[in-house]
Amino acid sequence: MPEVIQKTNCTNCLFKSLVFNKLNDSELDFLDQFKIEKIYQKGEIVVNEGDTINDFLYIKTGLVKLFKTGLDGKDHILSVAKPQDFIGFLSMFSNTNYQYSIATIENSTLCFINVPALKKLIENNGVFALDILDKMSLAVDGILDTRISLCSRNLRGRIALLLLYFSDEVYHKDEYILPLARKEIAGLIEMTTENVIRILSEFRHDGLIEMDGSEISLLNKKLIEAISTAG
Template identity: 25%
Template sequence: MSLAGLFPIDKWNFKSHSILNNLPEDEHTDLFSHMQEQRYGKGEVIFREGAVASGIFFIKKGKVKKYQVDQTGREQIIYVANTGELIGYHAILAEEYYPDSAATLEESVISFIPKEDFTAVLERSIVLPRRLLKALSHEFTVLTNSISVFAHRSVKERLAIALIVLREKFKAETLPGEEIMINLSRSDLANMVGTGNENIVRILTEFKAAGILNSQGRKIWITDVKELIRLSGYGIQG
């Protein structure tokens, strides 16, 4: 089911997947020739908040959570990056430390591009700086939207939104005709929504009783997307 006209999914997704698409051949070759591919198990940290930014990361396969940790040690998941997306480039462009941490949500294949190689291509390129600026501008819109939602919507609405967004993330790698399965721990889901695990379990049970979703273990699949959109608050607003 398409969300077109039902839910503003663009307000929840970055556009870093488009940065490297159809680059001039020499730039593409230059960048990709310096990529160092590495396989990660589920839950492995890619980089940590406050670490020296040594390069950028291209997700060839898998999903990665970007998060920050508060003084109590609790994670706040800022974003879930999908196959084809770039992460870590903000720190390189700003010449600062990584502003957040990144860890895999599933087994992933991720390529690393050293800072020196990325900046060298960036300095020569006409196309890449414009794309990065466009991507950064959109990310500002996404993050502003997220802050607004956290400030003004209930936990139930935030969970509904998170499930809709995650369904699109997992849909990207689901074969036609297959059920779209959200495979995420309850603690990660709680850290996306900004609440405790017990609230997540309680509301998921309510959604299941209402016929909105089914679950088995950590896997969740949505059975009534339109009702979930209505509960998110977006359906009411049209």
């Protein structure tokens, strides 16, 4: 359960330009009545697969994973999402219930916006509607790209891709703490836990990375990129 629930003001929100830049002040005021902000610790469940979709979720800060538990009991991670990834748009329009679960993998602040209220704004503001379509389209492009390139890569290529993803897209640093356990990585890039561990060790032996538990530092990014492309 989120520990803190905040009532903040959309018009003053640092992030409004990222999501709601096509709305005017009175529209933002309207939205204020229908939104709530929650602060989560790392590792908390935000929604469970099957839950009714009442709110559009927006990640203000932090990192979450979208996942499904398969018939084999293993978790499959559909996507890791960070601020501006607009994962909330994904099944909000096509389904009444979540097709996946969401959990935080970093301390995160999420904004919950009532779906009917949001739909009313879309209906009444055509420019906003087009903007939402743009953002949704971009989000989808990204997820599809990642998924397809995962399928056609070998294990080393997938690990390389993952390391680069966290370095380039999430932390913007060559050193970072992997927010996912080896087992979770396995579920994200569709391989066994043992092979995740094995290949990370391989990369260390080959001088590509330094590694202490979940602390990772990329030593030879050029080569990692080459492996990611060639794989």
